[in-house]
Amino acid sequence: MRHVIVTDPPRADLDHVTKLAGYGVATVHEALGRTGYLGPGLRPVHLGSRVGGTAVTVLCWPGDNLMIHAAVEQCRPGDLLVVTTTSPCGDGAFGELLATALQVRGVRGLVTSTGVRDVADLHAMGFPVWSAAVSAQGTVKATAGSVNVPITIGGQLIRAGDAVLADDDGVMVVPRQAVTQALDAAQARVDKEAAAREAFRDGELGLDRYGLRAKLAELGVEYVSAAENDTRTGGR
Structure with a gap:
């Protein structure tokens, strides 16, 4: 297997991604024909966050967080770190120290198919995380992986620079080239729901x-x- 760190991949327009996140995952997911959802296995460590960012993708070996450390250097303000492993792993590969390194670089949060730890600290510092597990199990830094390569979580392909949206309803991905279309579709969905809401209030x-x-x-x-x-x- 070839291991690479891809530098400076093209990213979706951050203003558009931020606006898209404001609609919420459920609305955007429905507006795009119920596509892009990363599945019920990813849940917020703490409720109340709604974020959108451009994906920096990380592929790690199970039980090893070396490539998360390598990915920090590739992060820009407005990014969202998205991590998975070559086979399923629930170990706590991410915690408060890595969150501190990401937060100072303007990263908006973490989405990971692995586990996280230091959840009280993450909450206190206001760093949003969506993960498949919470685990005190530590990891090593010994095995090569890749950064900013295409990865798959919950059957969804995520490429570096794609828009990733996350809130209390879950996580979804919008391909970088489809963000403008998604904005139009989400607004149309909001308008349709507003009309239905009024009709229901009137007893229909x-x-x-x-x-x-x-x-x-x-x-x-x-x-x-x-x-x-x-x-x-x-x-x-």
């Missing part, structure tokens, strides 16, 4: 607004009275 049902009565009928769902249902089921 989702069954009628979304034409779901016809779908129920198509699927063979029947409306029956309680008495009729008791007759059919023998009161069960």
